[in-house]
Amino acid sequence: MDGESDVHTSDVNANTESKAGYFHRKRGANPLAATCRGKLQIQRAKLNQEINYQTMMRNGAEKLYRATTNKKLKETIALELSFVNSSLQLLKEQLADLNSSVQLYQNNSSISTMPMVPLGLKETKEIDFKEPFKDFILEHYSEDDSKFDSAIQQLNQIRQAIRTPSRDASGVKMLFHYYNLLYFIDKRFFASHRNLGLHFEWFDSLTGLPSMQKSIAFEKASVLFNIAALYTQIGAKQDRTKSEGMDAAVDNFLRGAGVFHFLKQNFSNPPSTDLSPEVLDMLTHLMLGQARECLFEKLVSDSEKRTLHQCLDIAQEAAQVADVYKQLYILQNSSVIKDCVPNSWGGLMHVKMEYYTSLSHYYVALGLITHKDELNSTVQEKLEHLYIDSKSNDKREFKFIPQNANDRLRLGRSHLHQAIATLEEALRTYRMCRQLQLIDSLHDLLQKANEKSLSLLSKVKEDVDQFQEMFEPFPIRASTKFQLKLTDPDLSQYKASDLFKALGPLKFFSAKRHWTAARIVELKKASDDATFGFSVKDDCPVVVTRVEIGGIAEGCGLKEGDYITAVNDKDTKWTTHAEMAELIKSAGNSISLKVVTPMNWKYLHSRGAAGMSMCSKSTSSSSSGFSSSSSRNPSPVGSLCSKESEKRNSWNPFRRRNSKDPLENSYITNVLYR
Numbered sequence: 001m002d003g004e005s006d007v008h009t010s011d012v013n014a015n016t017e018s019k020a021g022y023f024h025r026k027r028g029a030n031p032l033a034a035t036c037r038g039k040l041q042i043q044r045a046k047l048n049q050e051i052n053y054q055t056m057m058r059n060g061a062e063k064l065y066r067a068t069t070n071k072k073l074k075e076t077i078a079l080e081l082s083f084v085n086s087s088l089q090l091l092k093e094q095l096a097d098l099n100s101s102v103q104l105y106q107n108n109s110s111i112s113t114m115p116m117v118p119l120g121l122k123e124t125k126e127i128d129f130k131e132p133f134k135d136f137i138l139e140h141y142s143e144d145d146s147k148f149d150s151a152i153q154q155l156n157q158i159r160q161a162i163r164t165p166s167r168d169a170s171g172v173k174m175l176f177h178y179y180n181l182l183y184f185i186d187k188r189f190f191a192s193h194r195n196l197g198l199h200f201e202w203f204d205s206l207t208g209l210p211s212m213q214k215s216i217a218f219e220k221a222s223v224l225f226n227i228a229a230l231y232t233q234i235g236a237k238q239d240r241t242k243s244e245g246m247d248a249a250v251d252n253f254l255r256g257a258g259v260f261h262f263l264k265q266n267f268s269n270p271p272s273t274d275l276s277p278e279v280l281d282m283l284t285h286l287m288l289g290q291a292r293e294c295l296f297e298k299l300v301s302d303s304e305k306r307t308l309h310q311c312l313d314i315a316q317e318a319a320q321v322a323d324v325y326k327q328l329y330i331l332q333n334s335s336v337i338k339d340c341v342p343n344s345w346g347g348l349m350h351v352k353m354e355y356y357t358s359l360s361h362y363y364v365a366l367g368l369i370t371h372k373d374e375l376n377s378t379v380q381e382k383l384e385h386l387y388i389d390s391k392s393n394d395k396r397e398f399k400f401i402p403q404n405a406n407d408r409l410r411l412g413r414s415h416l417h418q419a420i421a422t423l424e425e426a427l428r429t430y431r432m433c434r435q436l437q438l439i440d441s442l443h444d445l446l447q448k449a450n451e452k453s454l455s456l457l458s459k460v461k462e463d464v465d466q467f468q469e470m471f472e473p474f475p476i477r478a479s480t481k482f483q484l485k486l487t488d489p490d491l492s493q494y495k496a497s498d499l500f501k502a503l504g505p506l507k508f509f510s511a512k513r514h515w516t517a518a519r520i521v522e523l524k525k526a527s528d529d530a531t532f533g534f535s536v537k538d539d540c541p542v543v544v545t546r547v548e549i550g551g552i553a554e555g556c557g558l559k560e561g562d563y564i565t566a567v568n569d570k571d572t573k574w575t576t577h578a579e580m581a582e583l584i585k586s587a588g589n590s591i592s593l594k595v596v597t598p599m600n601w602k603y604l605h606s607r608g609a610a611g612m613s614m615c616s617k618s619t620s621s622s623s624s625g626f627s628s629s630s631s632r633n634p635s636p637v638g639s640l641c642s643k644e645s646e647k648r649n650s651w652n653p654f655r656r657r658n659s660k661d662p663l664e665n666s667y668i669t670n671v672l673y674r
Contacts, residue, residue: 045123048203051091052210058084095208107239112444113297114352116236116249116290117345119229119283122222122274123203124163129155132196136189140511141503142518142596151499155185162223167233175230176494179223184498184506186216191511204272205229206279206340211271221267221275224259227489231256232287246298250291251487257287258487278336285331288484289324293352295482296321308375311367312382315360316479322356323478325349344435351436354426355446360476361419362453368402368412369460375402387474409460414473416457423450504573505540508563514599518565521556525589532584532591534558541565541573542580544595559597566594 061084065077106115130152134145162178165171189196201212202222211218235252239245264280273279296317306314329349332341364386375383383401402408427446430436437443503509523532533551536542544562547554565573567583568591575583584591 047091047095048123048208048210051088051095051208052203054084054088054091055209058088091208106441107237107245111241112441112448113240114293114355114445115348115439115442116232116253116293117286117348118233118236120205121165121226121229122205124222125201126163127156127159127198127200129159129198132198133189136194136196136511137503140194141509143503147502148500151502155181155499162226165226165230167230167237169234172227172230172234173494175223175227176489176491177496179220179227180491180494180496181499182216182220182223184496184500186220187506187510187512188498188500188503189511190216194511202272204340205274206342207273209272213271217267218271221263221270224263224489225275228256228259228263228283228287231259235287235290240294240297243298243301246294246301249294250298253287253291253294254484254487255489257284257291259489260284260287261486262488273340276336278334279340282328282331282337282341284486285324285328288486289321289328291484292324292480292482293321293356295484296356306367308367308371308379309382311363311370312379312386313481315363315367315476316386317481318356318360318363319476319478320480322353322360325353325356329353342435344433347429347433347436348442350429351426351442351446354422354429355449357475358419358422358426358449358453361415361422361473362449362456364473364476365412365415365419365453365456368408368415369456371408372405375408386477388477411473413457413460416453416460418473419453420450420457423453501574502571504565508541508598509573515563515596516599518594518596519557521553521558521593521595523552523556523558523591523593525552528589530589536564536580537577539576542575542577558593558595562595562597564593564595568592569594 058081061077061081065074065081068074068077107113130149133148133152133155137143137145137148158178158181162175165174195214199212199214200216200219200222201210202218203210205225231252235249235256238249238252240249260280260283263275264277264284267275270276299314299317329346331337332346332349338346380401402411423446427443427450430443430446498506525532531548531551532553533548534544534553535546537545541563544553544558544560544564547558547560563573564575564580565571567575567580568587570583572580572583
């Protein structure tokens with residue numbers, strides 16, 4: 001087995017997983033389960049089907065409108081088109097409402113927390129791999145297709161299960177397993193010279209529009225998208241009133257962001273909007289923003305009693321979160337993204353921006369008002385660099401540094417007024433958005449924040465001169481001590497076995513390789529002292545390297561470069577050099593070989609010249625009538641036994657590798673990977 005597939009299975013000689021293995025137990029969540037999220041997904045699936053139907057109706061009507069010259073018929077079609085477009089718009093609004101139903105994915109905690117935005121899963125239609133794969137096995141591999149009925153059935157069951165993954169770690173694991181399994185399926189069955197007749201159809205997670213492609217790369221990208229979406233749902237469901245829940249939420253949002261970023265960097269020519277670079281970039285930043293928001297919640301919950309310096313740090317962290325959502329609000333209102341994301345997302349981003357801006361002013365005020373001692377040099381320096389000039393957007397030294405308790409109260413009161421004004425803007429945005437009004441926890445959170453600010457302001461009014469000048473403070477400069485790092489998907493963590501391993505080593509028996517039809521070579525010796533007249537080397541499969549001129553093997557049609565795939569009806573595609581030697585020795589004076597001849601002779605010759613062997617010692621036997629040999633020299637980097645190849649040839653399913661083999665470079669799909 002080559003270095004690429006070693007990532008997926010630890011031992012090429014190991015048996016495939018037993019019926020008690022993971023794949024045999026793989027089951028998706030019950031789609032009929034009466035959970036809120038299950039019902040939501042069922043509604044999404046129905047809407048996707050209706051949108052698909054109306055889209056086909058519109059496309060047909062538009063073609064008929066362009067084709068006909070009858071004026072009356074054109075008027076009738078135009079009227080029907082207006083009805084269809086209205087229906088489509090209504091369906092898309094209903095789907096947007098479903099995507100806005102973030103409350104169903106939140107934790108049912110008694111304490112109100114800021115809602116997080118999860119993504120719905122991409123829906124797909126059922127696929128039956130049986131007939132296309134059986135035909136391909138029979139025609140391309142010249143194997144009995146009935147031997148692989150169980151493997152094909154197992155693959156069908158796995159794909160059916162990933163349509164409804166459970167919303168937990170086991171669901172993520174199942175999707176990753178299927179994704180890694182697609183590596184083997186791609187190598188075994190998908191080649192540029194043949195169309196299997198399979199079409200992968202997936203519905204856009206945001207718009208509900210269907211997309212269909214023959215490329216398995218589209219299947220891989222859609223599965224990765226669902227992995228990221230599942231991470232967002234798990235992250236949103238965590239109980240963020242506890243430290244463990246906050247940590248889990250941060251971890252899942254970062255993992256989701258990492259998968260979205262991975263897709264953006266490696267998947268090109270997307271057929272659907274949700275896989276476009278612009279949308280994936282927005283989703284990446286959204287998940288990073290929510291991870292930072294969870295970190296801020298943990299920072300605030302760690303301690304109740306804080307010094308002035310700690311309050312100023314928290315204020316700048318809140319300003320950082322507000323700045324993230326400000327950029328997201330601008331991004332979601334861009335022309336490319338605005339039409340595909342729900343309006344409520346933009347409203348929620350605006351509410352969060354105002355809410356965390358308010359918190360930044362509140363914590364500055366809290367620190368100034370509760371601080372009783374004189375300001376030390378560290379705090380004074382912090383205050384000098386705390387603000388940003390809102391006009392020039394540059395750092396500006398704030399001239400009013402409080403010198404006494406009265407100055408601190410004046411400055412604190414100004415920040416409180418600013419916090420209350422910003423919260424009122426957040427509440428106004430909340431009331432204007434119909435979908436946000438359904439989120440009770442959001443209203444409770446904004447209301448409690450407003451009450452806290454008003455309560456603190458009422459205490460200040462008793463201690464400060466009401467006739468003193470009040471000013472509007474500059475915005476708080478965003479700053480953070482937390483550096484978030486994207487978590488790329490660890491594909492090697494979820495190992496998958498090749499369901500079609502019986503076809504032979506993937507490096508040689510794949511959809512891109514070509515060889516002659518299998519033929520049977522019957523060899524018989526006249527006596528024990530005679531020889532069959534051929535030599536073999538290498539492992540998995542064993543290759544005929546030399547045929548004696550005028551010998552028995554040459555007379556029976558055995559050729560140099562033939563792969564020995566069976567000996568006396570025993571499959572030998574996975575047989576090692578030593579095992580083959582033992583088989584031929586024990587055969588006696590007659591032996592039946594099943595062989596195939598690769599059509600790419602140059603590749604085979606270079607393989608033999610390079611000495612790609614399993615580093616076994618040379619052996620020979622005159623009594624057996626054949627000789628076996630392999631190079632004593634260390635194998636090169638590309639050899640099967642080289643440990644360096646495992647390090648250098650790390651598996652990347654998206655990266656196209658440069659190969660000297662022309663057949664390797666001839667495989668081009670309609671969805672390209674960088």
